[in-house]
Amino acid sequence: DAGITQSPRHKVTETGTPVTLRCHQTENHRYMYWYRQDPGHGLRLIHYSYGVKDTDKGEVSDGYSVSRSKTEDFLLTLESATSSQTSVYFCATCGGGGLNTEAFFGQGTRLTVV
Amino acid sequence: AQTVTQSQPEMSVQEAETVTLSCTYDTSESDYYLFWYKQPPSRQMILVIRQEAYKQQNATENRFSVNFQKAAKSFSLKISDSQLGDAAMYFCAYRSVMDSNYQLIWGAGTKLIIKP
Numbered sequence: 001d002a003g004i005t006q007s008p009r010h011k012v013t014e015t016g017t018p019v020t021l022r023c024h025q026t027e028n029h030r031y032m033y034w035y036r037q038d039p040g041h042g043l044r045l046i047h048y049s050y051g052v053k054d055t056d057k058g059e060v061s062d063g064y065s066v067s068r069s070k071t072e073d074f075l076l077t078l079e080s081a082t083s084s085q086t087s088v089y090f091c092a093t094c095g096g097g098g099l100n101t102e103a104f105f106g107q108g109t110r111l112t113v114v
Numbered sequence: 115a116q117t118v119t120q121s122q123p124e125m126s127v128q129e130a131e132t133v134t135l136s137c138t139y140d141t142s143e144s145d146y147y148l149f150w151y152k153q154p155p156s157r158q159m160i161l162v163i164r165q166e167a168y169k170q171q172n173a174t175e176n177r178f179s180v181n182f183q184k185a186a187k188s189f190s191l192k193i194s195d196s197q198l199g200d201a202a203m204y205f206c207a208y209r210s211v212m213d214s215n216y217q218l219i220w221g222a223g224t225k226l227i228i229k230p
Contacts, residue, residue, distance in 0.1 A: 031216050040123075042205055042220040050215050058217075090159070094216045100147050100166055103218060105159035 003027055006091050006106035013113055019078040021109050023091030025071075031094040032074040033058075033103070034066060036087040043090065049074055081113045116141045118208050120221035127196045128229050134181075135191045135224045137206030147209040148189045149218065150180070154202040162204070165189065193226075201228045 003026030013019050023032065031050055035043040035058075045058030047066040055066050063085060065077045078085055091106040117140045127133035139148070150162040165173045165182050172180050177194045193200055206221040 033217070040222055042118075042120075042222040043218075044220075045217060048215060048217065056215075088157070092159075096216060100164050101216070102149070102161040102164065103159075103216070108157040 004091060004093055004104055004106040006089075006109050008109060009107065010110045011112070013081050013111070015082060015113055016080050019081050019111065021076045021089055021091075021111070023074045023076070023106055025074075025091075025093050027093060027095065027104065028071060029093035029095040029104070030071075031096060032068065033092040033094075034064075034074065034076045035090045035092065036060065036085075037090060037108070038087050046076065046089075078111075081111075083113050085111065086113045087111060116143075116146075116208050116210060116219050118206055118219050118221040120204075120206055120224050122224045123222070124225045124227065126227040126229055127193075129198060130195055132192060132194045133196055133226065135193075135204050135206075135226065137189045137191070137221055139187050139189065139206075139208050141187065141208065141210070143210055143212065145211045147211070148180075148182070149207040149209070150178070150189075150191045151205045151207060152200075152202045153205065153223075154199075159205075163191070196228050198228050198230060200226060202226060 005024045007022045033048040034046040044060045049055045049068040089109045092103045094103045146167045148165045152160045163175045181190045203223045205223045207218040
């Protein structure tokens with residue numbers, strides 16, 4: 001299994017507080033992604049990174065920011081958490097190469113904003 | 115923009131029987147990649163099978179096979195001899211050959227229930 005670790009695995013936070021989720025990989029993969037998973041929506045891309053300090057927005061980026069200061073770490077920050085950001089968050093990585101290459105996923109973080 | 119549609123929110127099948135999960139997609143591209151991922155209750159996302167659009171032959175992985183109909187933009191997953199461990203959410207995903215960042219576009223998922 002690819003070494004992708006998300007922390008924390010579960011978190012409950014209050015509306016208006018900042019929250020940071022961490023994704024750590026040991027695969028030296030260039031590409032990293034943050035998704036949120038909600039019933040009926042599948043996985044929706046929040047932000048992604050194509051290298052150290054190189055990031056870009058996905059389809060649901062409002063209210064989120066990311067940083068990647070090292071190849072192995074990709075942080076997702078909710079600047080001021082809202083109830084609509086209650087979700088399961090997944091980090092994924094991809095090593096590039098052939099376009100049929102698979103993406104590898106962390107175990108997910110269940111975030112509840114109360 | 116490409117879209118992926120899974121029209122069956124939930125499917126059920128008797129253990130040992132065969133079930134087919136549907137996936138359709140919309141694209142103007144002629145070359146692309148399609149994937150099926152499985153998400154069991156553990157939440158871990160696991161690649162089940164992948165298909166390259168330029169290959170006419172349907173991909174097969176043990177009990178899992180696809181029916182890829184390029185003209186119809188359909189990519190269904192057939193699970194033969196269903197087992198209790200197959201119970202999971204199944205997601206269909208699309209990757210464009212034009213995307214240098216290897217992004218995946220996902221369907222909403224189908225929950226597969228296996229009846230013992």
